[in-house]
Amino acid sequence: xxxxxxxxxxxxxxxxxxxxxxxxxxxxxxxxxxxxxxxxxxxxxxxxxxxxxxxxxxxxxxxxxxxxxxxxxxxxxxxxxxxxxxxxxxxxxxxxxxxxxxxxxxxxxxxxxxxxxxxxxxxxxxxxxxxxxxxxxxxxxxxxxxxxxxxxxxxxxxxxxxxxxxxxxxxxxxxxxxxxxxxxxxxx
Amino acid sequence: xxxxxxxxxxxxxxxxxxxxxxxxxxxxxxxxxxxxxxxxxxxxxxxxxxxxxxxxxxxxxxxxxxxxxxxxxxxxxxxxxxxxxxxxxxxxxxxxxxxxxxxxxxxxxxxxxxxxxxxxxxxxxxxxxxxxxxxxxxxxxxxxxxxxxxxxxxxxxxxxxxxxxxxxxxxxxxxxxxxxxxxxxxxxxxxxxxxxxxxxxxxxxxxxxxxxxxxxxxxxxxxxxxxxxxxxxxxxxxxxxxxxxxxxxxxxxxxxxxxxxxxxxxxxxxxxxxxxxxxxxxxxxxxxxxxxxxxxxxxxxxxxxxxxxxxxxxxxxxxxxxxxxxxxxxxxxxxxxxxxxxxxxxxxxxxxxxxxxxxxxxxxxxxxxxxxxxxxxxxxxxxxxxxxxxxxxxxxxxxxxxxxxxxxxxxxxxxxxxxxxxxxxxxxxxxxxxxxxxxxxxxxxxxxxxxxxxxxxxxxxxxxxxxxxxxxxxxxxxxxxxxxxxxxxxxxxxxxxxxxxxxxxxxxxxxxxxxxxxxxxxxxxxxxxxxxxxxxxxxxxxxxxxxxxxxxxxxxxxxxxxxxxxxxxxxxxxxxxxxxxxxxxxxxxxxxxxxxxxxxxxxxxxxxxxxxxxxxxxxxxxxxxxxxxxxxxxxxxxxxxxxxxxxxxxxxxxxxxxxxxxxxxxxxxxxxxxxxxxxxxxxxxxxxxxxxxxxxxxxxxxxxxxxxxxxxxxxxxxxxxxxxxxxxxxxxxxxxxxxxxxxxxxxxxxxxxxxxx
Numbered sequence: 001x002x003x004x005x006x007x008x009x010x011x012x013x014x015x016x017x018x019x020x021x022x023x024x025x026x027x028x029x030x031x032x033x034x035x036x037x038x039x040x041x042x043x044x045x046x047x048x049x050x051x052x053x054x055x056x057x058x059x060x061x062x063x064x065x066x067x068x069x070x071x072x073x074x075x076x077x078x079x080x081x082x083x084x085x086x087x088x089x090x091x092x093x094x095x096x097x098x099x100x101x102x103x104x105x106x107x108x109x110x111x112x113x114x115x116x117x118x119x120x121x122x123x124x125x126x127x128x129x130x131x132x133x134x135x136x137x138x139x140x141x142x143x144x145x146x147x148x149x150x151x152x153x154x155x156x157x158x159x160x161x162x163x164x165x166x167x168x169x170x171x172x173x174x175x176x177x178x179x180x181x182x183x184x185x186x187x188x
Numbered sequence: 189x190x191x192x193x194x195x196x197x198x199x200x201x202x203x204x205x206x207x208x209x210x211x212x213x214x215x216x217x218x219x220x221x222x223x224x225x226x227x228x229x230x231x232x233x234x235x236x237x238x239x240x241x242x243x244x245x246x247x248x249x250x251x252x253x254x255x256x257x258x259x260x261x262x263x264x265x266x267x268x269x270x271x272x273x274x275x276x277x278x279x280x281x282x283x284x285x286x287x288x289x290x291x292x293x294x295x296x297x298x299x300x301x302x303x304x305x306x307x308x309x310x311x312x313x314x315x316x317x318x319x320x321x322x323x324x325x326x327x328x329x330x331x332x333x334x335x336x337x338x339x340x341x342x343x344x345x346x347x348x349x350x351x352x353x354x355x356x357x358x359x360x361x362x363x364x365x366x367x368x369x370x371x372x373x374x375x376x377x378x379x380x381x382x383x384x385x386x387x388x389x390x391x392x393x394x395x396x397x398x399x400x401x402x403x404x405x406x407x408x409x410x411x412x413x414x415x416x417x418x419x420x421x422x423x424x425x426x427x428x429x430x431x432x433x434x435x436x437x438x439x440x441x442x443x444x445x446x447x448x449x450x451x452x453x454x455x456x457x458x459x460x461x462x463x464x465x466x467x468x469x470x471x472x473x474x475x476x477x478x479x480x481x482x483x484x485x486x487x488x489x490x491x492x493x494x495x496x497x498x499x500x501x502x503x504x505x506x507x508x509x510x511x512x513x514x515x516x517x518x519x520x521x522x523x524x525x526x527x528x529x530x531x532x533x534x535x536x537x538x539x540x541x542x543x544x545x546x547x548x549x550x551x552x553x554x555x556x557x558x559x560x561x562x563x564x565x566x567x568x569x570x571x572x573x574x575x576x577x578x579x580x581x582x583x584x585x586x587x588x589x590x591x592x593x594x595x596x597x598x599x600x601x602x603x604x605x606x607x608x609x610x611x612x613x614x615x616x617x618x619x620x621x622x623x624x625x626x627x628x629x630x631x632x633x634x635x636x637x638x639x640x641x642x643x644x645x646x647x648x649x650x651x652x653x654x655x656x657x658x659x660x661x662x663x664x665x666x667x668x669x670x671x672x673x674x675x676x677x678x679x680x681x682x683x684x685x686x687x688x689x690x691x692x693x694x695x696x697x698x699x700x701x702x703x704x705x706x707x708x709x710x711x712x713x714x715x716x717x718x719x720x721x722x723x724x725x726x727x728x729x730x731x732x733x734x735x736x737x738x739x740x741x742x743x744x745x746x747x748x749x750x751x752x753x754x755x756x757x758x759x760x761x762x763x764x765x766x767x768x769x770x771x772x773x774x775x776x777x778x779x780x781x782x783x784x785x786x787x788x789x790x791x792x793x794x795x796x797x798x799x800x801x802x803x804x805x806x807x808x809x810x811x812x813x814x815x816x817x818x819x820x821x822x823x824x825x826x827x828x829x830x831x832x833x834x835x836x837x838x839x840x841x842x843x844x845x846x847x848x849x850x851x852x853x854x855x856x857x858x859x860x861x862x863x864x865x866x867x868x869x870x871x872x873x874x875x876x877x878x879x880x881x882x883x884x885x886x887x888x889x890x891x892x893x894x895x896x897x898x899x900x901x902x903x904x905x906x907x908x909x910x911x912x913x914x915x916x917x918x919x920x921x922x923x924x925x926x927x928x929x930x931x932x933x934x935x936x937x938x939x940x941x942x943x944x945x
Contacts (some may be wrong), residue, residue, distance in 0.1 A: 153935075
């Protein structure tokens with residue numbers, strides 16, 4: 001029989017204040033950083049994998065993100081959302097990665113095929129999902145990023161607000177509008 | 189309504205499926221954890237070693253800093269705390285915009301602003317502050333065309349590392365929000381900007397060099413005292429109850445009109461107890477008067493330093509102090525949460541079938557009890573991560589619980605929702621390496637209950653009584669509303685509120701926002717467009733327009749008919765007073781949020797100018813000029829322009845330096861005389877003539893924030909005020925001509941349009 005899940009693995013409904021306690025604990029005892037790692041590593045990795053579409057690169061950037069986070073964690077100042085801080089490091093590492101690989105400028109040429117495997121085509125097989133994937137790819141980059149942060153990284157609106165420096169209401173409005181638009185396109 | 193929600197839920201699942209790339213991440217996540225923890229141990233070991241060495245071999249700057257600290261400590265012992273405040277204040281000072289600086293050496297500033305213009309782009313170093321610990325440089329850029337930036341988010345332009353270059357070749361790099369200090373005997377440096385941030389290669393001039401000259405700070409340079417408060421002083425000001433010791437003030441800084449406080453929030457909990465903050469900090473004085481505050485941006489480094497390694501979260505606030513009665517009471521609302529017996533669990537079963545699919549939903553409505561409390565497992569949804577999301581409705585006292593599927597090891601989890609604090613529901617998500625299927629046994633355990641509400645508190649009294657602030661807050665000339673007068677504001681009389689207002693607000697189901705029209709007295713609610721925003725009400729109140737996905741929609745309110753100007757994309761529609769043209773903010777090619785003008789029948793669309801992130805201010809009364817603002821690159825100000833559609837010419841008018849960097853919310857009065865806009869602090873409102881003259885404050889920090897602005901044809905200004913961070917906005921109306929001001933009861937949405945005969 002497989003092991004049943006421990007409470008530490010599945011739980012906890014992490015509230016902001018429980019998170020603050022975890023952060024405080026990690027600042028007292030570095031080994032307690034492991035709890036924060038457990039909480040965020042999967043979503044950081046999925047987010048980067050969704051952006052990069054390449055497992056090895058996503059693993060590399062995820063590693064860089066957490067190693068950097070460990071280095072500067074003593075200076076971290078908790079003002080609401082640890083996730084926003086961590087994702088800002090991940091986004092920064094992602095940007096640096098593109099710069100180092102000089103892929104940023106190349107990618108602007110729409111006619112030049114991206115050498116990376118298409119993460120969507122590998123996964124999507126049904127006709128409807130293919131249609132949705134295509135429509136997502138035609139969205140503006142910032143709209144794709146909203147969807148990615150919301151539905152891949154599973155950030156709350158408040159966390160996205162902190163990360164993107166936009167009001168929570170504005171993010172909600174944009175996402176709901178985006179969903180409505182995608183829905184109407186799919187039903188057309 | 190219900191079916192739309194259901195469809196959205198399904199769509200969200202499909203988006204997850206479409207965007208998440210499958211990978212068995214568990215092994216990697218586990219391996220990386222070991223690496224991260226090993227790295228952490230190594231970092232810790234290094235720091236420990238450095239700490240031991242540091243007493244033997246210190247950087248000269250730290251030697252000075254420690255010497256200063258030693259003086260402070262010795263002085264504390266010798267002369268007592270009150271005197272130390274004064275001595276400490278001499279060592280560190282606060283300069284607005286530069287933050288807390290070491291003033292142990294003479295402070296220098298930029299002799300004069302320096303500008304360079306190349307290819308229509310101007311970079312100006314506007315100020316510099318040179319202190320013993322760092323160099324602050326402020327510069328701004330204007331004129332970068334939208335075509336210089338990538339048109340995709342995954343394309344990244346230049347990421348410059350600007351620096352200062354001294355004559356001997358020394359390079360001063362960025363540190364702590366500034367640059368390394370310029371030696372005391374050096375009064376010249378070159379500010380080097382390798383490229384403009386995020387621009388593409390070859391699109392803008394690179395390697396900018398601006399020669400700077402520094403001079404001694406003038407005698408009237410504002411350097412305000414910084415006072416570190418001792419624990420003993422705080423304990424004398426707080427009470428014994430844990431919640432009364434949760435908020436501590438560590439540093440006070442005197443500003444010209446009040447204070448900046450830096451502190452920590454340190455809630456205490458018992459074993460098995462946690463807490464949930466449910467609102468933002470509130471400050472009131474000894475008479476109970478609310479003290480509006482803003483969040484200062486120039487002391488972040490100090491808040492970081494004060495919080496490093498100390499449990500609890502740092503905070504900082506800035507407020508005006510005239511007329512305040514001490515001590516100030518600082519409070520944060522919340523609830524204690526209590527973990528119930530972790531051994532208690534409820535067992536449920538769920539048949540996922542032999543081939544569950546992502547997005548598939550099962551409506552169960554299984555009622556059960558856990559630790560004597562009622563819960564209902566309302567539904568389960570399979571997601572794309574080989575997992576399930578469990579949606580619960582619960583008794584109002586229940587905060588949440590954990591979920592496990594017996595026999596399967598989860599590799600990820602999440603959850604959230606209201607936590608029961610508002611509407612008694614929460615959800616849990618659990619994912620696995622493979623999606624469990626068939627008849628599944630589910631344990632629900634680790635119930636968490638909402639405990640008593642709590643208000644964590646702290647209080648603060650200035651270290652010394654200031655004599656430079658008036659005992660009574662006297663509004664400066666031209667100011668119509670302050671925090672004091674806002675507290676006394678009366679409801680608008682019935683004869684004044686005969687009009688209509690268009691708002692964007694949450695609709696009845698709370699899951700959607702939409703455009704809603706009200707009579708100004710709050711009656712006559714009409715939901716006009718669900719999931720839409722950026723609406724506008726025509727000057728005569730007869731039409732509503734808003735940008736839809738298929739073009740600009742125009743609703744005739746009298747006939748309730750709607751037409752669509754197809755092919756137009758954008759937002760912030762502004763009809764010209766003569767009704768012949770529409771100005772709007774849109775995107776085209778590389779232009780992001782640029783201003784466009786189109787005939788009201790949808791023909792002859794033209795782009796007004798190329799810079800990005802422009803914002804429309806309004807049309808002149810005769811429809812011959814359109815005013816708009818363009819932000820400096822990276823903020824720091826807005827340039828005001830006018831555009832003539834007949835000659836297709838643009839004229840630069842003046843710069844707004846004190847406006848909100850985020851969203852200026854500028855609006856032109858219907859008589860064309862005034863532009864109203866939000867300040868940098870977001871809770872002040874200014875007026876200025878369109879030629880840049882007579883800039884003055886009219887709303888002086890009446891609340892925490894100021895939102896949307898709309899003028900009526902009769903000259904009233906309608907404004908959203910954020911009274912505290914916990915509640916909906918309050919609407920007020922102000923007549924800048926005579927400062928009449930009133931509350932608008934019964935209206936809470938975001939103002940989008942106004943008609944007042």
